[in-house]
Amino acid sequence: MTNKKSVLIVGGGIIGSMHAVQAIEAGFSVTHLERDVKPQSASIRNFGLIWVSGRLAGAELELALRARELWGKLGAVAKIGFRPNGSLTVAQTTEEFEVLQEAAAMPDAEARGFHLLTREETISLEPALAGHYRGALRCTTDAAVEPPLLLGGIREYLAKSPDYQWIPQTEIVDFSHNENGNHVTDFQGKRYSADYLAICAGAEHGKFVSEFLHSAPLRKVRLQMGATYALPVKINHSFADADSLRYYPAFKDLSLHRLGEQGEIATQYKMQLLAVQRLDGSITIGDTHEYQEPFTHEIHEAPYEHLRAVISNILGTEAPLIERRWDGVYSQSTSEDIYLRKEIAPGAVIVTGVGGRGNTLSPAVAEETVNSWRA
Ligand SMILES: Cc1cc2nc3c(=O)[nH]c(=O)nc-3n(C[C@H](O)[C@H](O)[C@H](O)COP(=O)(O)OP(=O)(O)OC[C@H]3O[C@@H](n4cnc5c(N)ncnc54)[C@H](O)[C@@H]3O)c2cc1C
Incomplete structure (x- = not known):
């Protein structure tokens, strides 16, 4: 020293x-x-996601964009699996796609790197996402690292x-x-x-x-996660379903009521789909949200069945089986800070x-x- x-x-x-x-x-x-x-x-x-797309306009987005810049610098010198892969938030219905259209027209959409893609444009970027959906919101500022x-x-x-x-x-x-x-x-x-x-x-x-x-002003939040067996094809972008729009503050002023009711399991477990392919080919998937302590100690199966069904729909083929499951707890500010x-x-x-x-x-x-x- x-x-x-x-x-x-x-x-x-x-x-x-x-x-x-x-x-x-x-x-x-x-x-x-x-x-x-x-x-x-x-x-x-x-997930190892560096998820700029969902951050609240203003100070939070500015902090996220600064963080993204710093991640890029660290990724160039440290072996952390950093990749500026971007993300795709996939709309499965016309109503969801119309909400994504609103997102792509937000005043700070350019700073976030938002681009609205049709299904065909999405598939030309990511051929493995060949399923039944309407289109996607691409975010080019999103990135990922490898948690392991x-x-x-x-x-x-x-x-x-x-x-x-x-x-x-x-x-x-x-x-x-x-x-x-x-x-x-x-x-x-x-x-x-x-x-x-x-x-x-x-x-x-x-x-x-x-x-x-x-x-x-803090609370703990518990999440359930999983990882599939390796998918034999590569998906560069991280991807999400339109349920994710409900959770991220960036989208709070959009016509979210147009998304309709969430499905029963997604509602019960307060779920969205987030997914990112790891360097070994497996896909990290999640997640559920539990806000009330004491948390359950159990890993429930229903959320995984829901996530696999959503992914299978986006891939247009049956998603690989889940190989590993785990949970995690984070600390969250409950004030405006x-x-x-x-x-x-x-x-x-x-x-x-x-x-x-x-x-x-x-x-x-x-x-x-x-x-x-x-x-
Ligand atoms: C399932 C899940 C998925 C998530 N996905 C994402 C994502 O994709 N993108 C994103 O941006 N965020 C994500 N998050 C949130 C993110 O992971 C957390 O906000 C972040 O990891 C918190 O980091 P931390 O260092 O504060 O806490 P921790 O990772 O919990 O680290 C705290 C460390 O402090 C140590 N420690 C505690 N007490 C002591 C002590 N007395 N003495 C010595 N050491 C001590 C602990 O052992 C621990 O290693 C996710 C969180 C979870 C749970």
Whole structure:
């Protein structure tokens, strides 16, 4: 370690890892602490989507576009499976297609990279999407990374710096601040100190952060996900169904009532289809949303049957069987703030609550923290 201003980061998920990237690139020395042997939480359980298309017009979209730029730069130097693949939101009915037409005419449609495609134009881009649908909204700013590679790839990049230290299997149980800086203590009583501290513990709202978060505007959301067996053909774009329009704030002012009622299973499990083909050919699919704690511990089968039916319709052939299923929980801001950044002492912040856009926004969120330390 060199004689630079120092940073402690608690949490090895994507928010903590992006703080490490931004801090190292800004000239700080970084000690990065994680309780697990390898991070196991939301950041490795997600789709790996960098989903600009759904972000709310204004500050959130600007943050997403900045994040997309930073993802492109990181993707050029770190082995994270970054690809600017774009996305296709597929309309299966004429009414859905008409709502997509409205989306393509939104004032910021060009900034988002929206283009409305007929079915034929969609198939000429992605021949594997040969099914029964009306057309699609293409978003050229959307991108993807590979969750199984992501955090390891970032750490491999960071390890090239002599100023980066990764310390796994270290659960932090206490925080203090004095005139010498910020300090955290691990479960064995070992103390770590630095000028700056970012606690990025994800959906861990309890334990030592509970004194700071007990009344914070945050909730947890649980999702069910899956991965199919490999599809023998390549689909470059990520794809979604029109139910996704119901969930993303970018589309809140469109004529969503024209989408009609969601199907029974989609309504029950608060579902949309999001899908992205992994580098190994499998397709990551999801998702459901459970907002009320205590969450069930069970993985229900009905959502997967629904997702396979929707994908089969878009492919025009039976979708591959599902090989793996899992769930995940993220922390979501329930206030108008895009995420929660709470200063708990001078130079010490908790950053969480980025919700279902945490992967997308992570580099720009981290940049905001590190800029505050540079000021
Ligand atoms: C199923 C699913 C799909 C999603 N899909 C997408 C998507 O495609 N695109 C998108 O933009 N977002 C997506 N999200 C959201 C995104 O994954 C999250 O917002 C993001 O991963 C949160 O990152 P994080 O670093 O805050 O949390 P986490 O990934 O949960 O990481 C927190 C880390 O902190 C560690 N930690 C906690 N407490 C301590 C402690 N006391 N000491 C040391 N370490 C500690 C944990 O072990 C963990 O590794 C999805 C989320 C889920 C669950």
